[in-house]
Amino acid sequence: MSQYKKLVFLHHPLLQMPRPILCTIDSSAIRHNIQVIKNLNPAAHCMAVVKANAYGHHINHVFQGLGAADSLALLEIENARQLRDLGWSKPITLLEGCFEQADIEQAMLLGCDWVIHSLGQLSQLELNSTLLRQTGHKPLIYLKVNTGMNRLGLALGQVESAVARLNHLVEKYDLPAPVLMTHFANADVSLEDKPPITPQEQYDFLHSVLPQGWRVSLANSAGALNWPSLAGQVIRPGISIYGATPGPKTAREYGLLPAMALTSEVISIQHLNPGDFVGYGSRYQANSVQTIAVVACGYADGYPRHAPDGTPVWIAGKICPLAGKVSMDMLTVDVTSHGAVQIGDSVELWGSYLPVDVVAEASGTIGYELLCAVAPRVPFESKDLCGDEV
Numbered sequence: 208m209s210q211y212k213k214l215v216f217l218h219h220p221l222l223q224m225p226r227p228i229l230c231t232i233d234s235s236a237i238r239h240n241i242q243v244i245k246n247l248n249p250a251a252h253c254m255a256v257v258k259a260n261a262y263g264h265h266i267n268h269v270f271q272g273l274g275a276a277d278s279l280a281l282l283e284i285e286n287a288r289q290l291r292d293l294g295w296s297k298p299i300t301l302l303e304g305c306f307e308q309a310d311i312e313q314a315m316l317l318g319c320d321w322v323i324h325s326l327g328q329l330s331q332l333e334l335n336s337t338l339l340r341q342t343g344h345k346p347l348i349y350l351k352v353n354t355g356m357n358r359l360g361l362a363l364g365q366v367e368s369a370v371a372r373l374n375h376l377v378e379k380y381d382l383p384a385p386v387l388m389t390h391f392a393n394a395d396v397s398l399e400d401k402p403p404i405t406p407q408e409q410y411d412f413l414h415s416v417l418p419q420g421w422r423v424s425l426a427n428s429a430g431a432l433n434w435p436s437l438a439g440q441v442i443r444p445g446i447s448i449y450g451a452t453p454g455p456k457t458a459r460e461y462g463l464l465p466a467m468a469l470t471s472e473v474i475s476i477q478h479l480n481p482g483d484f485v486g487y488g489s490r491y492q493a494n495s496v497q498t499i500a501v502v503a504c505g506y507a508d509g510y511p512r513h514a515p516d517g518t519p520v521w522i523a524g525k526i527c528p529l530a531g532k533v534s535m536d537m538l539t540v541d542v543t544s545h546g547a548v549q550i551g552d553s554v555e556l557w558g559s560y561l562p563v564d565v566v567a568e569a570s571g572t573i574g575y576e577l578l579c580a581v582a583p584r585v586p587f588e589s590k591d592l593c594g595d596e597v
């Protein structure tokens with residue numbers, strides 16, 4: 208911990224001193240995490256999920272680490288275009304399919320594959336058979352089945368006729384054999400906790416309607432990490448490639464490395480007497496002589512406003528408890544037991560020293576939400592431990 212390097216910010220006499228907050232993205236961690244997941248699922252095609260601008264990491268900052276994936280998946284067609292512009296030539300899958308006519312045309316132009324999760328989307332594809340004939344692109348279709356999640360997907364009873372219609376297009380336009388897909392509801396829950404629907408049950412439902420010659424895709428990160436034998440031929444890890452996990456084990460226990468570090472600095476120190484309060488609503492009250500470090504990160508940077516007193520914050524080598532309500536631009540931390548905290552000391556809100564999942568759990572949410580919510584005003588920087596700064 209002691210060799211943690213102090214962040215170096217860009218200083219120039221003509222530039223204003225920037226606010227000391229930074230989000231550093233390590234694409235070599237992404238590369239490592241994809242390999243960890245592939246090692247657990249050696250026979251599967253690994254489709255890494257980069258929706259929501261790579262779970263808040265920014266596609267351009269993670270791009271260098273994505274090469275180990277066999278394909279990428281997202282929802283937003285403009286980010287599919289960004290991936291092609293960055294030079295991604297392997298498959299891209301649109302996870303919620305095409306929303307409107309323009310999307311089918313764009314998806315064909317960008318050489319995307321896509322999910323069909325409703326009969327309406329299947330009809331939409333049939334109406335576009337001229338496009339299939341005219342363009343050289345032959346999309347791989349993922350037909351999504353509802354096996355108990357009850358969000359997207361065809362009912363089991365709808366699958367047989369939909370498969371017949373899709374197989375007709377596949378033969379007529381020489382498309383690749385489709386993939387039958389579903390989504391696990393409880394792959395992160397231990398069986399001892401008796402989930403209402405188990406991965407095995409969803410696997411069995413899917414296989415009860417599996418057409419000959421089709422592959423299957425079931426696993427998100429939790430499925431790929433905890434149930435490789437049920438994951439299917441195409442796995443779809445998202446959160447795990449960023450080094451966080453839905454559980455039940457910790458990211459470190461799975462061998463995953465965090466790709467994001469949200470860091471800041473101590474900008475003020477307050478010395479409290481017993482009975483003194485801190486921050487809005489005077490939520491925190493000192494019961495002894497205490498030292499409070501004020502950190503330049505607030506909810507307008509994406510830190511969870513609902514974080515309670517005691518939420519861990521890493522300050523210059525030590526984990527200290529949040530003390531007082533998080534405000535828009537600052538948060539306050541009890542560093543009484545730390546000893547020697549000074550203005551300018553490094554702070555990690557989450558990252559290598561403090562897993563995002565730990566901060567999320569303390570503040571009543573999940574790592575996904577914190578990673579996706581880093582605010583636009585926070586500057587991002589890429590770092591690749593292989594040496595090259597991007």
Ligand SMILES: *Cc1c(COP(=O)(O)O)cnc(C)c1O
Nearest residue numbers: 256302427428429443444445446
């Ligand atoms: C987001 C998403 C995933 C990835 O889920 P994680 O829990 O982040 O691994 C997989 N499949 C589909 C269809 C998704 O929408």
